[in-house]
Amino acid sequence: MSQEEFETVIGLEVHVQLNTKTKIFCNCSTDYSNKPANTHVCEVCMGLPGVLPVLNQNVLQYAMKACMALECDITKETKFDRKHYFYPDLPKAYQISQFDKPIGERGRIRIELEDGSERLIGVTRIHMEEDAGKSLHAENGETLVDYNRACVPLLEIVSEPDMRTPEEARAYLEKLKLIMRYIGVSDCDMENGSLRCDVNVSVRPVGTEKFGTKVEIKNMNSFRSVVRALEYEKKRQVRQIKRDQRILQQTMLWDDVKGETRVMRTKENADDYRYFPEPDLPPVHITQDMIQEVSQLLPELPDKKVDRIIKTYQIPAYNARLMAEDRELSDYFEEAVRSHNNPVSISNWILSELLRELNKDLLPIRDCKIKASHLGKLVYLIDSGVISGKIAKDVFEEMYKEGSEPESIVKSRGLTQISDDSQIQEIILAVLTNNSQSVHDMQAGKMKAFGFLVGQIMKETRGKANPGKVNEILKSLLREKYQIECP
Amino acid sequence: MSIEVETVRRLFELSKLSVAEEEIASFQGDLEAMLDYAKSLEEVNTDGVEPTFFITPQANVFREDVVSPSLPSEKVLQEAPTKIHRYFRLPKVIENI
Structure with a gap:
């Protein structure tokens, strides 16, 4: 089987950074780009003992706008949960996220493809969560951590595995970005990290229903690199299958310079995040009034x-x-x-x-x-x-x-067009007299001179002569005076 | 209620704690005792009872989106064992990047 006999099955997990003024659970500013490390940090986002996170009302409002714009059902009784894992950029050793009651579910995005066709891509869920800090991996092997980004609000938007080509994935990302910008919740700039995207990709023979084993790819920093990573990964997976080799369920990193994916970790056992309800944040009950209020803030999409x-x-x-x-x-x-x-x-x-x-x-x-x-x-x-x-x-x-x-x-500037016939005729006659060589050329069949004459007339009038009229009058004068028939 | 030795190991791994091999049996016993204690709840009839996620009746507690000053970075870094240029400084955390 050739590459063409396989199709890719693609699902995207997109993180969109919300452009609220403050972080999701504290009053620290979210304006951290190009700021010195650890200057936009407080007890809450550092996760010091005894602090109480409180939800930023605009985060909820922006999340609701996003749900509405992506035609999701809004969960009336939504809540936050703790997702546990250890990594130095996660100060509490858990991330406050949403697990079983995400704010939105069952949405969709319409995408347009190059050939003019349209497709609907399902949105599985949208949930609110906090961002992690940033680790820098220094050349000497040390890790440096800056918590300015910790607790900046994110929406995680998960698609259904509905895309079949890298081009569709790109169209999905572009449409998602456009919608988020329209509703004003994020600028979705992948280069500066306000939109991040992980892809899940598998391949299967065209015409079959069963999904192949999926691979997750991380570390793409532009829409173009998402497309490149998907193209690369499709080829790699098809090659594996043709060699009768199993696809391993792995997390891969995209290397944009080398243009290839490489294994980050093999998932032997499923991640165990030990989610449980976040006891410090009371649940959110979304009322009809709140929905009404937010829907009035939505622009035409x-x-x-x-x-x-x-x-x-x-x-x-x-x-x-x-x-x-x-x-x-x-x-x-x-x-x-x-x-x-x-x-x-x-x-x-x-x-x-x-x-x-x-x-x-x-x-x-x-x-x-x-x-x-x-x-x-x-x-x-x-x-x-x-x-x-x-x-x-x-x-x-x-x-x-x-x-x-x-x-x-x-x-x-006296730019009004000269459309007066007699005025144009007068100018043309003067130009013909001054350019008798061109007239001779035309009489000898060199019709190129016509264009030259038009140019001279436009020059004489500083471009103000009505071009249609110039053509018409010049032709009739050449015919009458010199018996030259112009095509 | 019995708990596998492997499960005990996995719990330590998930918690990023180290455990001496000879301690595992004792932790296993402790965890089993805890599970047995919690098991007594199974005797209560909970048919038709909504799960309780929160123990206070509060809901919809929000803040306005208004910035207030963050901590001075000296304070932020005060307890850091090592630091450099306002960064927390740590041993290498990942291979191969």
């Missing part, structure tokens, strides 16, 4: 937004999706369309010119100097023939730099 934008504005799905990748950008689009109803053209301006400039300057749309209504007006000036598309790009440039209104730029 990306899937709904894309569907609505396509339907309302009749623009290509590609444009709609691209704009909806940034909630504020799609709001900007809608505002621009309110000032001038040409959604297709406005979306094209946003996705080409505007995004190019913003990306170049690393600016978010909210810091863009061009007001949405001004972009709408710019497109209006093109549509009504006041300026040409080419001039519009110059106007756009000035709008982007100065934030000024398009009409006032057109007026002050």
